[in-house]
Amino acid sequence: MMAVRSCLGVKFGVSGLLSQLTSSTRHHGSRPCVSPILTPQHRNTSSSSTSSKVKVDLDQNTGVAVMHMQSPPVNSLSLDFITELCISLEKLEMDKGCRGLIITSSQPKVFSAGLDILEMYGKSPERCGEFWKSVQELWLKLYSSNMVTIAAVNGSSPAGGCLMALTCDYRIMADNPAYSIGLNETQLGIVAPFWFKDTLMNTIGLRNSEMALQLGLLYKPQDALKVGLVDQVVPEDQVLPAAVKSVNKWLAVPEHARQITKSMMRKSTIDRLTSNREADIQNFVSFITRESIQKSLRGYMELLKQKKA
Numbered sequence: 020m021m022a023v024r025s026c027l028g029v030k031f032g033v034s035g036l037l038s039q040l041t042s043s044t045r046h047h048g049s050r051p052c053v054s055p056i057l058t059p060q061h062r063n064t065s066s067s068s069t070s071s072k073v074k075v076d077l078d079q080n081t082g083v084a085v086m087h088m089q090s091p092p093v094n095s096l097s098l099d100f101i102t103e104l105c106i107s108l109e110k111l112e113m114d115k116g117c118r119g120l121i122i123t124s125s126q127p128k129v130f131s132a133g134l135d136i137l138e139m140y141g142k143s144p145e146r147c148g149e150f151w152k153s154v155q156e157l158w159l160k161l162y163s164s165n166m167v168t169i170a171a172v173n174g175s176s177p178a179g180g181c182l183m184a185l186t187c188d189y190r191i192m193a194d195n196p197a198y199s200i201g202l203n204e205t206q207l208g209i210v211a212p213f214w215f216k217d218t219l220m221n222t223i224g225l226r227n228s229e230m231a232l233q234l235g236l237l238y239k240p241q242d243a244l245k246v247g248l249v250d251q252v253v254p255e256d257q258v259l260p261a262a263v264k265s266v267n268k269w270l271a272v273p274e275h276a277r278q279i280t281k282s283m284m285r286k287s288t289i290d291r292l293t294s295n296r297e298a299d300i301q302n303f304v305s306f307i308t309r310e311s312i313q314k315s316l317r318g319y320m321e322l323l324k325q326k327k328a
């Protein structure tokens with residue numbers, strides 16, 4: 020996408036604005052607009068692509084893709100899964116026919132369990148570094164996406180799962196009190212890095228973030244709604260239809276204006292990570308490989324197992 024500064028440097032007079040507006044009815048940013056008049060060959064055009072952990076259904080009529088996360092049992096973000104997500108996102112971002120993306124889960128009761136704890140436990144520093152680089156990559160791809168992104172949160176979404184939802188433009192969560200969402204890292208004895216914190220703060224503000232992060236709060240859907248962590252709570256079977264409705268509302272806005280605005284709102288947060296990626300990886304590796312942190316992770320995994328027994 021064109022850099023924000025150069026975009027903002029363009030001065031729109033009335034005629035400039037008008038031409039921007041008329042061109043927006045033809046083109047949405049660099050993507051062609053989908054004609055509202057459907058010709059026979061345009062009807063019911065959809066494509067589906069599936070890798071082992073990610074299924075994408077793209078409706079070429081509407082330009083909306085639904086990305087189903089299907090990494091059993093709980094969509095925990097392993098290096099392999101993250102790599103597949105990044106590849107799918109890259110393809111959609113390049114696809115001029117795709118303007119909106121809904122992310123949801125195919126796993127029952129869970130949107131995503133966050134980062135795969137097994138990727139952070141008992142692994143070499145090199146492997147931890149590779150893993151963290153992929154986490155950064157996923158965040159960057161999602162947070163800077165030109166597409167309208169909607170998280171259809173149809174299950175629990177702790178830590179990295181919550182972060183994924185937070186990168187989207189809009190979050191809709193299933194109204195089921197058995198589900199929760201939040202950045203609960205401190206509960207595992209680990210620390211959410213600055214860009215997790217920034218993403219949360221950009222969404223729910225400083226005071227709410229202070230409490231949410233220090234206490235490692237996991238919010239029930241109605242509480243998440245109150246604090247602004249999610250934007251809408253709907254009956255479980257309405258999550259996807261509500262996401263489709265929302266994405267269409269967002270897509271009705273002239274695309275280049277929306278994209279520039281999104282970029283302007285997120286640029287400083289994105290720049291902060293892009294200019295510190297290597298240091299952030301080193302920080303993560305030295306933090307996560309500490310004996311005390313490894314011990315906390317081991318204890319947490321045991322707790323998860325005990326919960327089942």
Ligand SMILES: CCCCC/C=C\C/C=C\C=C\CC(=O)SCCNC(=O)CCNC(=O)[C@H](O)C(C)(C)COP(=O)(O)OP(=O)(O)OC[C@H]1O[C@@H](n2cnc3c(N)ncnc32)[C@H](O)[C@@H]1OP(=O)(O)O
Binds near residue numbers: 136207306
């Ligand atoms: C100052 C310097 C700072 C530098 C920065 C440093 C560090 C930052 C580091 C890390 C940041 C990490 C962010 C994260 O995302 S950590 C992951 C946090 N995730 C969780 O806490 C979620 C844990 N899981 C759950 O709460 C439940 O599983 C869940 C509610 C998601 C689902 O419950 P359900 O009852 O349906 O399923 P379970 O029986 O609990 O789980 C099934 C199965 O899956 C395993 N599992 C669950 N979550 C994870 C996970 N995140 N990773 C790996 N494996 C997971 C669980 O153990 C069960 O396994 P099994 O018993 O069937 O073998």
